[in-house]
Amino acid sequence: DGGITQSPKYLFRKEGQNVTLSCEQNLNHDAMYWYRQDPGQGLRLIYYSQIVNDFQKGDIAEGYSVSREKKESFPLTVTSAQKNPTAFYLCASSISGIYTDTQYFGPGTRLTVL
Amino acid sequence: AQKITQTQPGMFVQEKEAVTLDCTYDTSDQSYGLFWYKQPSSGEMIFLIYQGSYDEQNATEGRYSLNFQKARKSANLVISASQLGDSAMYFCAMRGKSIKYNFNKFYFGSGTKLNVKP
Numbered sequence: 628d629g630g631i632t633q634s635p636k637y638l639f640r641k642e643g644q645n646v647t648l649s650c651e652q653n654l655n656h657d658a659m660y661w662y663r664q665d666p667g668q669g670l671r672l673i674y675y676s677q678i679v680n681d682f683q684k685g686d687i688a689e690g691y692s693v694s695r696e697k698k699e700s701f702p703l704t705v706t707s708a709q710k711n712p713t714a715f716y717l718c719a720s721s722i723s724g725i726y727t728d729t730q731y732f733g734p735g736t737r738l739t740v741l
Numbered sequence: 742a743q744k745i746t747q748t749q750p751g752m753f754v755q756e757k758e759a760v761t762l763d764c765t766y767d768t769s770d771q772s773y774g775l776f777w778y779k780q781p782s783s784g785e786m787i788f789l790i791y792q793g794s795y796d797e798q799n800a801t802e803g804r805y806s807l808n809f810q811k812a813r814k815s816a817n818l819v820i821s822a823s824q825l826g827d828s829a830m831y832f833c834a835m836r837g838k839s840i841k842y843n844f845n846k847f848y849f850g851s852g853t854k855l856n857v858k859p
Contacts, residue, residue: 660847669832669849670786677844685842715784726774726836726845727793732786 629654631733633718638738640705640712648703648736650718656731658724659701663687664715664735673716676701677724705738713740743768743837747850754823755858761808762818762853764833770794773837775816777807780830780852789831792816823857830854 631652640646652659658677662670672685676695690709695701701720705712716736721728744767754760766775777789792800792807800807808817816835820827830852839846 669851670847672846675842675844683842683844717784717786719786724844726772726838727791728774728836728845729776729788729791730834730836730847731788732778735784737784 631718631720631731633716633733633736635736636734638736640738640740642740643707645704645706646738648705648716648718648738650701650703650733651699652701652718652720652733653699654720654722654731655698656720656722657698658721658728659695660719660721660730661685661691661693661701661703662717662719664717670717673703711740712738714738743770743835743839743846743848745833745835745848745850747833747853749853750851751854751856753856753858754820756825757822759819759821760823760855762820762831762833762855764816764818764850766814766816766833766835766848768814768835768837770837773835775807775809776834776836776847777805777816777818778832778834779827780832782829786832790818820855825857825859828855828857 634649660675661673674693676682692704718733719730773794775792779787806819833850
């Protein structure tokens with residue numbers, strides 16, 4: 628079955644630690660995205676990548692970093708510079724970046740800072 | 742500016758009845774896409790339905806239909822014959838050109854929490 632997987636489902640981080648959230652897709656999609664969702668709110672774009680080896684900052688990229696070395700993978704690192712990282716993180720992908728393309732989401736990772 | 746507005750933070754509907762979730766959008770683009778997603782308590786965003794700005798017919802997918810009124814810039818989701826499993830958050834989204842990022846960005850509304858009563 629094609630889809631998007633994210634791991635881990637739950638992640639706990641101590642202050643000052645970097646953590647990496649995994650996102651893998653087997654849909655053969657070119658474009659991938661990371662979003663952050665805070666309780667009771669909509670989604671905010673952290674980073675996006677329209678093609679392998681290329682990615683761009685979104686609306687709230689400070690304190691986060693990404694890589695796109697393979698088409699299937701788009702890991703997100705939450706660095707110690709991110710002051711309030713406790714949130715729900717969603718990874719998504721789409722065939723390309725045109726306006727008609729649907730974005731499909733993974734199951735999400737819930738990050739909590741202890 | 743590109744913007745999505747969902748004015749209903751929460752709604753109740755009786756099981757087996759129909760319900761309409763409101764969504765208005767603001768854009769100066771001619772080409773854009775409108776989407777609805779369902780987010781159950783598990784957190785995953787599930788794609789429900791899509792409407793393109795040039796589509797003349799309203800989109801339908803099973804029990805879901807999108808009431809697209811282009812002149813009024815509204816894209817309401819209609820769920821027919823509500824089921825208990827429909828209880829979830831529903832997000833309206835628009836995909837359109839972002840001058841800032843030079844790509845077709847998704848703009849999400851703040852969501853509507855639907856509760857289906859037995």
